[in-house]
Amino acid sequence: MTNNQYKILSRRFDRNDAHNISVYEADGGYVGLKKVLSHMSREQVIAEVKESGLRGRGGAGFPAGVKWGFVPEDVEDIYFMVNADESEPGTFKDRFLLDYDPHMVIEGSIISSWAVRAKLCVIYIRGEFGWLVDRVQAAVDQAYAAGYLGENIQGSGYTLNMIVHKGAGAYICGEETGLINSVEGRKGQPRLKPPFPAVCGFLDKPTIVNNVETVASVPDIIIDGASEYRKHGTEKSAGTKLFSVSGPVKNPGIHEIPLGLPFNEFFHEWLGGMADGEELKAVIMGGSSVPVLTAEEAMETNLDYESLAEAGTMLGSGGMIIIPERCDMVELIQVLMHFYWDESCGQCTPCREGTGWLHRIVKKLRKGEGTLEDLDLIENVCEGMAGLTICPLSDAAVMPIISFLEKYRPEFEALIQNEKESISSSRWAREIRS
């Protein structure tokens, strides 16, 4: 393996007890926070993060420093929220950070909160991550005890409180305004924009929501400087990024790569290629919501925001799903359509009705009861869903099914022509079909 030099965010993942503040501090932890509080102005911190080119790691890839700059100057109550509602199928990077290096997330959150003048920071952890709530709460308690949180942090005069909030298990609470509604105790449904949360968010006050990996990147940017951060990655996609890889490759799991790495190299040298007896068919690059790439398309692209956009897909959250040749694409899309149907918040009509309709059409196809017209219907339904709703969940359902249909249409057609029920290779898919 040649990739140890890129282990920056993940450098403490295999160190014993890195979740303890003593280990973290001994490894240079909270130095960034001290530097910020004693030597830097807020403007300098925001400028440094802007300069680093750090982009939101939750999926949208919006420049973090720019987002922080949207907070109005003349408001007193400002909130900072860390989005740990990691629920995108195929994505499991944030849980590693929270589990193995929670203090790096906390330090990054405190620096970010300070930069935007927040008085309260909420770490919103998805409900299914029950054990992580305890893990992170323990780390927050340690940070309070060490004087990194609470009143007058490190004698700087800055006061910040931090709450660990557990979600109730809804994918949509990972959308930042859905998350804010959830923290307010409301139904987890995205809000209309404008106004954007940086102006009017939690309790109608400016609120910045950043992904776990985004805030975890902040301490290193502060300590080593933006130019050091930019040594990895490309001009527009700076730094390293965690990819969570699932599927039958030799080395699945978490990999931290410099952005811009060719997929070919990543696949063969980092992942070790397919497991024995498997053959690569397709790749979902950035979580289940992004358009699928065929093996050939994947091999020609690089892993950064721009190259993947050019290839017709997205970097997303870095939740990479490797699809082997034996996989039935119609079955796979059924699993995904079930997911989006189940997770649609139901607020906007196109998404509420559209995700359900797509799910029913795919179920029908799988039962061998579909017609060729159904394939056109899928495209038609998708047209009425894409880009027309409050949040992107609707698009997140449309992008995979449209790309599956475009690239693997013969598999859909074969199902229709055989008029036979497709035999599922997965017990779970069999269950949800009924």
Add this chain to the structure above:
Amino acid sequence: MAKVVIDGKELEFPDGTLLFDACKEARGEPLPHFCYHPDLPIAGVCRLCQVEIEGMPKLTIACNTHVRDGMVVHTRTEKVIKAHKQILELHLINHPVDCPICDQAGECGLQDQYMNYGLYETNVCKDDKVTNPKAVVIGPEVILDKDRCVLCSRCVRFCRTVTKTGEMGIFNRGDKAEIGTAPGVELNNPYSVNVVDICPVGALTSRDFRFKKRVWMLKSVDSICPGCATGCNIRLDFEADSIFRIKPRYNEDVNGRWMCDSGRKEYKSVAAEDRLKVPTANGSEVDWPTLFNEIREFGKPGLVITSPHNSLEEQVLGQFIASEICGGNISSGLSDSFKGNADDMLVDADKTPNRTGAGLAGAKEYSAAELIEKIKAVDAPILIHSNDFDGNSEISTTLDAKTVIYLGTHENEISKQAAIVAPVSCWAEKDGSFVNKHNRVQLFKRAVARPVAASEDWRLLADLMRLWGLSDVPESMPAVRRLVSVRVSELSNFDMNAIAINGEIPGAAEPDDGGEG
């Protein structure tokens, strides 16, 4: 001001105007919509009012966008029309399309918008629909059909922000989401039927109106609610001689778009069993000539008692009679009658529609003791026009010793004891005006015919004036209204024959504070 180009038309709007409203003006018809309602917070969930704004990559909903100077908007491009059609189709895929048994049919947003923007062949088969419970009683006035609901959330927002009672909510998520009330909670507030009005489909219907009449059979007239001194502007929906429902009529200065549930029941008294239908003299039915003979026999009255339920026109005729014949001896009844509870929305404590009008006509109110003294002091017939003194038994006992000429609509203690009972018209059976508590003169119009043998109040009063030898008796309603301006000094410069549809406050130089709605 912002200059905006909509569909090629250059228009100017005040800053802050909703693009939805601007488009309505430019197009001459609103954009397709379900969730937008001018009196409720923006939800932006039906996604129908999509428009194309130059410089924006995606279509945008007009209800959550404000006009900006220089904005160029398209509402009829192929892209927009296609989006409208597709989103409408998504609204309809799980709708039961049970229009033949749906009360809303004929005034339904889904039907109207399908005809305007849809007109596609259905792509979804019947067995494939998501179904939900039908005919769920959720309160004393309202019944819910969850199957027809398009989840526009108007009712939820109404209960949350207008009545602030919050009974309704959307439960579950995705296409399993359904509208309803929480377990053990009833939709039971004084304004609950407004959710029926704002429901764009047949999901919420009125238990009172349900299955009574196809709405396209109904005709409407503009009227004023007689239930209290607020004077909510209403619409009477009727067919032939029956009123089927009352709906609020928009008047920004009075009731906005709402009215209370109890006002909606006012029509029931019109066709009530206890209506006075034929003239009676000394307890036996007579024809009108006989009745007039009897009245002539009794001689001229010495006291006129009108009622705060009478129209302003009738009040003034009563005052005319009192001042010309009874030496100005007039009262509009008891000062503490017809009082009840008020709330901070529309319902007023004064349960009469025209106490202000009675005052303008110069008729004073008295306490029961004072009124009894006044009645005792009269040694001539007493003319009572539709007052029943709120059923005060002391007054009826006092009236027992007197000759009473009663002009009324319903049976009551007074009609039972009166020597002469002349049946007259209910408010829905005649034209007239009420003056509300904020001095707003508002017109109501006849919807249905009065009972065959009953009279129209002003004609009967005019006949009595002639009977008692008065001259210059008005011969028509416009003449009565001219007389109002002559006899009421506050209205001397006010043209009663040219009152605007939303009513007017006479001589209102100062700003109108009638916007309590």
